[in-house]
Amino acid sequence: MLPQTLAIPTTLLVIFIFILSAVVLQSKQGQGNGKRPPGPKTRPIIGNLHMLGKLPHRTLQSLAKKYGPMMSLKLGQVPTIVISSPETAELFLKTHDIAFASRPKSISANYIAYGGKGLVFSEYGTYWRNMRKLCTLQLLAASKVEMFSPLRSEYLGEFIKFLQKAESSREVVDLTDMVGDLIENITFKMILGRSKDDRFDAKNLVREVLILAGTFNVADYVPWLGVFDLQGLVRRLKKVSKEFDEVMELIIKEHEQSSDDNEENGQRQKDFLDIFLALTNQPLDPQDKQGHVIDRTNIKAIVTSMIIAATDTSATTAEWAMSELLRHPRVMKKLQDELESVVGMNRKVEESDMENLPYLDLVVKETLRLYPVAPLLVPRECREDVTVDGYSIKSKSRIIVNAWAIGRDPKVWSDNAEEFYPERFVNNDIDIRGHDFQLIPFGSGRRGCPGIYLGLTTVKIVVAQLVHCFNWELPLGMSPEDLDMTEKFGLTMPRSKHLLVVPTYRLAGEVGMGNSLG
Numbered sequence: 001m002l003p004q005t006l007a008i009p010t011t012l013l014v015i016f017i018f019i020l021s022a023v024v025l026q027s028k029q030g031q032g033n034g035k036r037p038p039g040p041k042t043r044p045i046i047g048n049l050h051m052l053g054k055l056p057h058r059t060l061q062s063l064a065k066k067y068g069p070m071m072s073l074k075l076g077q078v079p080t081i082v083i084s085s086p087e088t089a090e091l092f093l094k095t096h097d098i099a100f101a102s103r104p105k106s107i108s109a110n111y112i113a114y115g116g117k118g119l120v121f122s123e124y125g126t127y128w129r130n131m132r133k134l135c136t137l138q139l140l141a142a143s144k145v146e147m148f149s150p151l152r153s154e155y156l157g158e159f160i161k162f163l164q165k166a167e168s169s170r171e172v173v174d175l176t177d178m179v180g181d182l183i184e185n186i187t188f189k190m191i192l193g194r195s196k197d198d199r200f201d202a203k204n205l206v207r208e209v210l211i212l213a214g215t216f217n218v219a220d221y222v223p224w225l226g227v228f229d230l231q232g233l234v235r236r237l238k239k240v241s242k243e244f245d246e247v248m249e250l251i252i253k254e255h256e257q258s259s260d261d262n263e264e265n266g267q268r269q270k271d272f273l274d275i276f277l278a279l280t281n282q283p284l285d286p287q288d289k290q291g292h293v294i295d296r297t298n299i300k301a302i303v304t305s306m307i308i309a310a311t312d313t314s315a316t317t318a319e320w321a322m323s324e325l326l327r328h329p330r331v332m333k334k335l336q337d338e339l340e341s342v343v344g345m346n347r348k349v350e351e352s353d354m355e356n357l358p359y360l361d362l363v364v365k366e367t368l369r370l371y372p373v374a375p376l377l378v379p380r381e382c383r384e385d386v387t388v389d390g391y392s393i394k395s396k397s398r399i400i401v402n403a404w405a406i407g408r409d410p411k412v413w414s415d416n417a418e419e420f421y422p423e424r425f426v427n428n429d430i431d432i433r434g435h436d437f438q439l440i441p442f443g444s445g446r447r448g449c450p451g452i453y454l455g456l457t458t459v460k461i462v463v464a465q466l467v468h469c470f471n472w473e474l475p476l477g478m479s480p481e482d483l484d485m486t487e488k489f490g491l492t493m494p495r496s497k498h499l500l501v502v503p504t505y506r507l508a509g510e511v512g513m514g515n516s517l518g
């Protein structure tokens with residue numbers, strides 16, 4: 001060990017050398033052959049990091065007004081391209097999709113996703129392709145999502161009963177917490193077969209994982225800072241991933257045990273984990289018997305990916321939808337009228353009613369236009385040097401698509417772009433699934449969201465039941481226009497302040513009568 005007196009100057013010297021080499025490297029990297037897209041000036045070491053601010057989607061929107069819809073930045077050491085118009089989004093996510101189909105490595109993803117073995121953050125390649133195919137087929141296809149309809153209905157039934165009780169005492173309800181808990185419970189039950197377990201607090205672990213995955217880690221952009229772990233993130237990541245892994249091991253062992261018991265005793269609804277465990281030791285690609293064989297780490301990684309991708313996204317969307325409905329009593333009334341005429345007032349709305357509720361569809365689309373829960377999608381990484389629209393994009397550049405800015409662009413959505421107005425989708429068939437680049441809350445192309453059907457089904461049934469079962473008011477006589485609609489930035493984009501409301505039950509029938517009140 002070095003003596004204490006020598007250790008400090010040596011550390012400073014190492015830092016100095018790092019900084020010097022980073023500056024030299026940075027100036028060399030700037031000298032490419034082709035023309036780079038325009039962008040603001042960069043600073044040594046940090047590039048443009050200092051410009052991002054607390055709400056990067058908003059800052060990037062303003063910068064794009066100055067530098068254009070394909071803009072160059074340098075985030076620390078990482079060359080970055082920011083896309084802010086439907087036309088450029090189409091070039092990157094469709095025309096050149098394959099060149100931008102990878103994800104950048106990140107320190108948090110490495111810990112959380114078992115070294116890139118999950119789905120959301122893994123790099124493009126055979127493993128990702130086969131894993132995605134398997135998940136889409138085995139877990140996320142419409143038929144699989146529908147299998148879990150009774151489960152959603154059961155949890156929603158309990159949720160509505162709880163709200164009815166709150167109503168009887170005119171309590172103010174924290175809808176943010178409640179919808180968050182509801183969707184978390186549904187997701188945990190669907191994926192792991194349990195929504196709570198007294199022996200451990202898996203939900204808290206997942207919440208910590210979500211916070212860490214959404215925290216900006218400066219070492220992802222200035223890698224040599226990684227050794228210092230200045231934000232203490234690696235320490236937290238190591239702790240939480242170890243604890244989460246122990247919980248996963250326990251749950252897997254119990255699943256294996258109970259699947260043996262089931263073979264003898266009969267039925268238990270299969271969850272995602274059962275479906276995956278049944279594939280253990282099978283080739284990931286059924287056509288390639290010599291290829292990668294599914295092992296325990298793959299299963300844990302994929303299950304974690306699913307929990308991360310499903311939990312906050314649907315809850316945050318439902319919460320924004322309720323916020324806008326509260327701010328727009330006209331739209332709330334129109335949606336209640338639709339529900340009343342299609343479903344009536346003697347039973348609750350069910351998933352089978354969805355196809356007859358076109359206005360609900362418009363409300364959810366309009367919500368996702370204004371509040372795409374991943375406002376900058378999930379970053380992509382360029383896999384090779386490529387020229388797009390005359391500009392040269394270097395391999396390993398990071399690609400950020402500002403779906404939030406595209407959804408609010410007056411050139412695309414006219415002067416009322418900032419207004420919540422579901423009728424804008426009447427008589428046009430703008431699609432939300434990634435085919436129309438003015439509306440891409442689920443991304444698009446090879447890396448587009450494979451959980452669209454599950455996400456939309458969950459959001460629609462939750463919003464439909466809340467609106468059908470209750471009238472809603474803001475507390476303390478607050479008027480709709482006073483509702484704070486500011487957002488926070490993280491892995492998803494939730495409200496900055498919780499949504500507090502007072503419900504009044506409006507269906508015929510008694511408290512706690514289950515799904516059919518008739």
Ligand code: HEM
Nearest residue numbers: 120309310313314374378441442443444447448449451455
């Ligand atoms: C309202 C709900 C949801 C929204 C708005 C949403 C949005 C997104 C977005 C923007 C991406 C990145 C797309 C891109 O890079 O082009 C994504 C990826 C992904 N989503 Fe969703 N998502 C939602 C729900 C879900 C659900 C319920 C699941 C399933 C469990 C899911 C699973 C995934 C996965 C696995 C990926 C990564 C795909 C890949 O990299 O190949 N999502 N999602």
